[in-house]
Amino acid sequence: MNFLQIEHAVYAMGSSGWWGGIGIFSLYAAVIWIAASRLHGEDALRRFEKGWGIALLLLWIGKHIHLVQADLWNIMDNLELHLCGFSRFLSIFLLLFGWRWAYYPLFFWGIVGGFHSLLTPELTSGDTTYMYIEYYVVHGGILIIPLYFHFVRGMRIGRWTWAKVLAINLGLMIPIGLTNYLTGGNYMFLCSPPKVENPMIIGEWVDGMRVCVDGSFNALPVYLVGFVVAGAAHYLLLTGLFWRSIRASES
Numbered sequence: 001m002n003f004l005q006i007e008h009a010v011y012a013m014g015s016s017g018w019w020g021g022i023g024i025f026s027l028y029a030a031v032i033w034i035a036a037s038r039l040h041g042e043d044a045l046r047r048f049e050k051g052w053g054i055a056l057l058l059l060w061i062g063k064h065i066h067l068v069q070a071d072l073w074n075i076m077d078n079l080e081l082h083l084c085g086f087s088r089f090l091s092i093f094l095l096l097f098g099w100r101w102a103y104y105p106l107f108f109w110g111i112v113g114g115f116h117s118l119l120t121p122e123l124t125s126g127d128t129t130y131m132y133i134e135y136y137v138v139h140g141g142i143l144i145i146p147l148y149f150h151f152v153r154g155m156r157i158g159r160w161t162w163a164k165v166l167a168i169n170l171g172l173m174i175p176i177g178l179t180n181y182l183t184g185g186n187y188m189f190l191c192s193p194p195k196v197e198n199p200m201i202i203g204e205w206v207d208g209m210r211v212c213v214d215g216s217f218n219a220l221p222v223y224l225v226g227f228v229v230a231g232a233a234h235y236l237l238l239t240g241l242f243w244r245s246i247r248a249s250e251s
Helices: 017-036 042-069 083-097 100-119 127-151 161-181 208-214 223-241 243-251
Strands: none
Touching: 017 100, 017 127, 017 161, 042 083, 042 127, 083 100, 083 127, 100 161, 100 208, 100 223, 161 223, 223 243
């Protein structure tokens, strides 16, 4: 086990590493689209989804084995406590078991988080070949999977699902913030911003770092307001884009 924080790898938009990741995502999306268009019937789709879910589960197990072997595993970076990490497990649950409740937060966390993770990638668990491929499979997957269940399986969000998921985000900040304080981690990026160049990163983060790491609660981490507002704006936009299907499912 490594007790030092891992150096995060960032790929600038338009760089060779960025384009390579987009290539992995595009291939992944093409494979799923071709498979979904050729499979017919409930039994065939369920076999496909279970195989897909098992593959993602094995990828997750392989990730931690690889990190241990590479002496990169640590408690600060490798707990699955980012929203994208939660989305990974929701994806697996949805594929393996068809649990509809997993679809609702995954729709927002996965599509929004996956989009920004592909647009401005930051590898928080090391820059090995395995972790590079794993990053794009996972973050591409959390974007693809809710769209698959929308278009192929007919699952729909409700008109107020965005607000419920936003409330979950707010509720998670307390236990995740405490975990950051105890481990020195930066899960959900509550203590310091991602290192990527992204216009959605708004506000001052220094006070938040002091609250999470040094235990000084004499300053309000005001950046969290921007964090919540940006999340709400994304969720509302996504709801608007799918509004017609929401209304159709209610009629």
